[in-house]
Amino acid sequence: MWQPSTRVTIRDVAERAGVSVATVSKVINRRYGVAAATVRRVQDVIDELGYEASLVAQSLRNHRTNVIGVLVTDLEPFSTELLKGIAAAIRNTGYELVIYSAGGRVSDRMSEHVGWERRYLSRLNGTLVDGAILVTPTVVEVQSDAPVVAVDPHTGSHDVPTIDSENLHGGALATEHLIALGHRRIALLGGRPDLESAKLREQGFRRAMAAAGVPVDEGLILVGGYVAQVSADAARALLDRPDRPTAVFAANDVSAIATISVARELGLRVPQDLSVVGFDNIPESVLCTPRLTTVNQPIQTMGERAVRTLIQLIRNEEPESTHVSLATDLVVRESTAAPGG
Amino acid sequence: MWQPSTRVTIRDVAERAGVSVATVSKVINRRYGVAAATVRRVQDVIDELGYEASLVAQSLRNHRTNVIGVLVTDLEPFSTELLKGIAAAIRNTGYELVIYSAGGRVSDRMSEHVGWERRYLSRLNGTLVDGAILVTPTVVEVQSDAPVVAVDPHTGSHDVPTIDSENLHGGALATEHLIALGHRRIALLGGRPDLESAKLREQGFRRAMAAAGVPVDEGLILVGGYVAQVSADAARALLDRPDRPTAVFAANDVSAIATISVARELGLRVPQDLSVVGFDNIPESVLCTPRLTTVNQPIQTMGERAVRTLIQLIRNEEPESTHVSLATDLVVRESTAAPGG
DNA sequence: CTGAAAGCGCTAACAT
DNA sequence: ATGTTAGCGCTTTCAG
Numbered sequence: 001m002w003q004p005s006t007r008v009t010i011r012d013v014a015e016r017a018g019v020s021v022a023t024v025s026k027v028i029n030r031r032y033g034v035a036a037a038t039v040r041r042v043q044d045v046i047d048e049l050g051y052e053a054s055l056v057a058q059s060l061r062n063h064r065t066n067v068i069g070v071l072v073t074d075l076e077p078f079s080t081e082l083l084k085g086i087a088a089a090i091r092n093t094g095y096e097l098v099i100y101s102a103g104g105r106v107s108d109r110m111s112e113h114v115g116w117e118r119r120y121l122s123r124l125n126g127t128l129v130d131g132a133i134l135v136t137p138t139v140v141e142v143q144s145d146a147p148v149v150a151v152d153p154h155t156g157s158h159d160v161p162t163i164d165s166e167n168l169h170g171g172a173l174a175t176e177h178l179i180a181l182g183h184r185r186i187a188l189l190g191g192r193p194d195l196e197s198a199k200l201r202e203q204g205f206r207r208a209m210a211a212a213g214v215p216v217d218e219g220l221i222l223v224g225g226y227v228a229q230v231s232a233d234a235a236r237a238l239l240d241r242p243d244r245p246t247a248v249f250a251a252n253d254v255s256a257i258a259t260i261s262v263a264r265e266l267g268l269r270v271p272q273d274l275s276v277v278g279f280d281n282i283p284e285s286v287l288c289t290p291r292l293t294t295v296n297q298p299i300q301t302m303g304e305r306a307v308r309t310l311i312q313l314i315r316n317e318e319p320e321s322t323h324v325s326l327a328t329d330l331v332v333r334e335s336t337a338a339p340g341g
Numbered sequence: 342m343w344q345p346s347t348r349v350t351i352r353d354v355a356e357r358a359g360v361s362v363a364t365v366s367k368v369i370n371r372r373y374g375v376a377a378a379t380v381r382r383v384q385d386v387i388d389e390l391g392y393e394a395s396l397v398a399q400s401l402r403n404h405r406t407n408v409i410g411v412l413v414t415d416l417e418p419f420s421t422e423l424l425k426g427i428a429a430a431i432r433n434t435g436y437e438l439v440i441y442s443a444g445g446r447v448s449d450r451m452s453e454h455v456g457w458e459r460r461y462l463s464r465l466n467g468t469l470v471d472g473a474i475l476v477t478p479t480v481v482e483v484q485s486d487a488p489v490v491a492v493d494p495h496t497g498s499h500d501v502p503t504i505d506s507e508n509l510h511g512g513a514l515a516t517e518h519l520i521a522l523g524h525r526r527i528a529l530l531g532g533r534p535d536l537e538s539a540k541l542r543e544q545g546f547r548r549a550m551a552a553a554g555v556p557v558d559e560g561l562i563l564v565g566g567y568v569a570q571v572s573a574d575a576a577r578a579l580l581d582r583p584d585r586p587t588a589v590f591a592a593n594d595v596s597a598i599a600t601i602s603v604a605r606e607l608g609l610r611v612p613q614d615l616s617v618v619g620f621d622n623i624p625e626s627v628l629c630t631p632r633l634t635t636v637n638q639p640i641q642t643m644g645e646r647a648v649r650t651l652i653q654l655i656r657n658e659e660p661e662s663t664h665v666s667l668a669t670d671l672v673v674r675e676s677t678a679a680p681g682g
Numbered sequence: 683c684t685g686a687a688a689g690c691g692c693t694a695a696c697a698t
Numbered sequence: 699a700t701g702t703t704a705g706c707g708c709t710t711t712c713a714g
Contacts, residue, residue, distance in 0.1 A: 052463035057707035075428040087416040099440040122393030283624035398691035
């Protein structure tokens with residue numbers, strides 16, 4: 001067994017097999033015009049040395065990698081669920097999956113945050129991935145030679161194919177549920193203001209309130225940014241008020257769960273003293289106590305659709321649809337009840 | 342606004358700024374020896390063109406990327422939870438995270454399966470990542486110039502730093518719980534036979550059985566491979582028997598949940614007719630009905646420890662420990678009860 | 683059938 | 699202070 005002191009390159013293989021690197025390359029890529037005996041000899045050396053072509057060098061040279069890239073700001077529950085769907089859909093397609101996570105670092109400064117996916121996509125620079133899925137991107141006006149699909153994107157014009165769910169309808173469902181239970185002072189703990197989904201959920205909230213003739217107290221509209229810490233702070237401000245709301249519609253489950261935590265911390269019982277509805281139906285929504293009433297969004301399916309669309313784009317086929325919007329529905333669990341009890 | 346027809350390279354920037362590519366490179370990398378005026382001019386062009394250095398070209402040249410790679414066979418619940426921990430730990434370290442998923446393709450043929458991480462690591466070939474975390478690898482005898490840490494690895498000698506949990510103890514806990522409830526015919530739905538964790542969980546099972554003086558029926562020892570489908574088939578075989586067990590210890594939660602499904606399908610009530618214990622405590626273990634009694638393994642913490650160790654290795658520091666083993670404990674929920682009860 | 687050479691985009695000596 | 703050059707590992711003409 002030969003032990004290389006360092007990583008083995010095509011050169012090592014060539015030298016050991018007594019041929020040129022060009023010949024080795026041809027063997028690797030199964031090109032014609034190599035003598036059968038040579039192929040065997042080279043192949044033996046490749047096996048012996050455990051050689052694998054460098055992905056980096058290859059993709060600098062070629063522009064085809066059979067890799068699909070997914071760009072996420074962070075691995076929170078939503079993107080995690082989405083990734084499961086993406087991974088499932090990618091199976092048996094012949095593509096491999098590479099996930100880039102900005103690691104949440106981007107959220108420190110908004111200036112860095114906006115456009116991170118553009119920068120990262122530029123860094124990929126038409127190599128390393130044949131196409132990319134952008135998850136909750138802050139911007140979709142990306143200039144990329146590789147095809148791109150956006151999931152739950154930023155507000156604005158979409159020249160990029162998009163996957164999302166019926167956020168407006170979902171927002172209305174959640175709100176109608178609270179109203180039907182008898183709530184009047186209903187707070188909205190909004191999402192990331194730059195995301196289309198957050199705006200639509202708020203819009204659904206307002207429509208449902210208006211339709212029921214319930215006035216919206218603008219003082220009860222806060223921003224949770226889809227983030228636990230921000231949401232907890234907002235929830236505390238909300239629940240510390242003497243005229244606190246009897247119900248909160250949180251724009252995602254992470255915010256809703258944070259709200260429940262704060263409520264318990266303040267000695268409020270959920271749902272007796274405060275009803276909470278979330279949005280997303282992430283696995284965690286069943287882990288918390290009480291189990292969360294929430295709007296179900298088919299997150300994994302969204303991932304599957306994103307993959308399907310992207311592969312069609314990569315293959316230069318006409319995509320079935322340029323904007324996929326999946327249905328949402330309400331899942332009633334234990335975090336909501338009639339006010340006062 | 343200048344619109345490039347194709348992706349912009351360092352050459353485009355150099356030409357437009359009227360300098361050489363070397364100068365642009367120096368500006369990008371903040372090297373000394375560039376006139377302030379030149380820096381400004383180049384920077385302006387970079388901003389104008391929206392240039393970002395190609396990660397691929399850079400890492401072919403350098404051998405430092407500030408990227409940590411994680412290799413997973415697939416995104417199932419365990420690896421997903423682990424990734425959350427890894428992502429959290431990597432935040433604010435200055436590293437970025439790239440996750441490679443073999444997309445489950447590897448599991449088709451065992452010959453392809455074994456050593457996939459070795460092949461992939463070779464393809465990375467000392468570029469693109471400064472170090473890697475291998476999740477449930479089939480082999481750890483990797484030759485990589487970049488440091489490597491293994492989580493829940495293959496059986497065998499570990500020259501690679503390893504993170505796992507107290508699998509033996511956990512297996513014993515689960516089994517003791519069933520015995521304490523009064524079960525005698527206890528089946529074991531084992532894990533992936535190549536993984537150390539699966540062997541240790543089985544060993545824990547056998548020890549607890551022996552300690553309690555309960556005989557092990559070897560016919561009730563099956564392999565679920567940590568995979569839902571395989572586990573479901575095994576569970577069916579098990580529960581179809583006239584002398585079926587009254588309890589099953591499944592070596593991971595995915596197997597346990599599959600077992601519960603099969604049981605209900607066969608008209609068996611859980612836990613009245615069959616008790617089921619899992620292992621892992623993944624979020625899904627609370628989603629299923631009945632909620633799963635399981636052995637808790639601090640998956641996210643394992644990810645954090647893996648990152649910590651890897652970064653120490655990358656920095657050429659002595660790692661705190663070369664084998665981290667985290668504690669496990671039993672979480673009793675609703676899938677277990679006294680037999681016939 | 684095989685190899686020499688150019689070049690993908692970038693950086694680091696080494697000139698000038 | 700700036701530019702020229704070589705080369706990271708690979709693939710692809712194009713000669714031999």
